[in-house]
Amino acid sequence: DIQMTQSPSSLSASVGDRVTITCQASQDISKYLNWYQQKPGRAPDLLIFDASNLETGVPPRFSGSGSGTDFSLSINSLQPEDFATYYCQQYGNFPYTFGQGTKLEIK
Amino acid sequence: ELNLVESGGGLVQPGRSLRLSCAASGFRFDDYAMHWVRQAPGKGLEWVSGISWNSANVGHADSVKGRFTISRDNAKNSLYLQMDSLRPEDTALYYCAKDMRVRWLGSLLSGMDAWGRGTTVTVSS
Numbered sequence: 001d002i003q004m005t006q007s008p009s010s011l012s013a014s015v016g017d018r019v020t021i022t023c024q025a026s027q028d029i030s031k032y033l034n035w036y037q038q039k040p041g042r043a044p045d046l047l048i049f050d051a052s053n054l055e056t057g058v059p060p061r062f063s064g065s066g067s068g069t070d071f072s073l074s075i076n077s078l079q080p081e082d083f084a085t086y087y088c089q090q091y092g093n094f095p096y097t098f099g100q101g102t103k104l105e106i107k
Numbered sequence: 108e109l110n111l112v113e114s115g116g117g118l119v120q121p122g123r124s125l126r127l128s129c130a131a132s133g134f135r136f137d138d139y140a141m142h143w144v145r146q147a148p149g150k151g152l153e154w155v156s157g158i159s160w161n162s163a164n165v166g167h168a169d170s171v172k173g174r175f176t177i178s179r180d181n182a183k184n185s186l187y188l189q190m191d192s193l194r195p196e197d198t199a200l201y202y203c204a205k206d207m208r209v210r211w212l213g214s215l216l217s218g219m220d221a222w223g224r225g226t227t228v229t230v231s232s
Contacts, residue, residue: 034218043222094166096154
């Protein structure tokens, strides 16, 4: 199975900051990597698909990059609504797997 | 408007079975693969199972392989998860999710772009 290692597991930042979350796959998954945002009590929302493509309706302050085994999600100029938990997910091979999540908190 | 509504959750004893359902509307159900994803209380997301639009391609997480079976009925716009030999560690909120691509590369599955609100499964004696 492909293991997805996200870091950090938690992150404190202020409104207006830029933050980056990384995700490493245990084997090559090409570009088959998505990023999701989840707020408490709600289902996840797709942010980025195929490693770097912004889902419709997602603000352009979100961006993704990477291929192969190393990926990252960046958020420019953090807004209050961005404080949530973020997950990467690979769909290069069954079984599909998620990273353990990164909780982004307000400093 | 796209809508996914899960049902069938509840309290069940270890070793027993439960069948989850997901009713889909607002999109052409038979064009998309579908997934089940779960989240244990206070924990992260875990992909459970996925099925292609035509049921030709099915996958399960190792943790449920041999115990859970995913299926679909395109005529009824419905997705199912048959869960047998349930264990306490299966306790979670189970989400139904729509694949983000139309009939991708024949019968492959990709990521999820729409989710239901989930149904809660509690396995306890």
